Amino acid sequence: MEIRIDHGTCIGAGQCTLTAPAVFTQDDAGYATLVPGAPRPRPRGRSPRPRCPVQAIVLGGDPPDA
């Protein structure tokens, strides 16, 4: 499953990195980025999207607020 981060929406809360550190990391400014070479399938039972307070994680190409 495709995972993208809406960088215009991300506020750097860091919940995604706490939930799925193998997939998400944070840049020097604290905003989320995908770990290079990380597996792209959604982590089973530990989806980071619900924990993102601003819904900045986009799964499967859906718009951020879908």
Ligand code: SF4
């Ligand atoms: S949880 Fe959401 S707002 Fe926080 S760093 Fe991750 S993508 Fe950004």
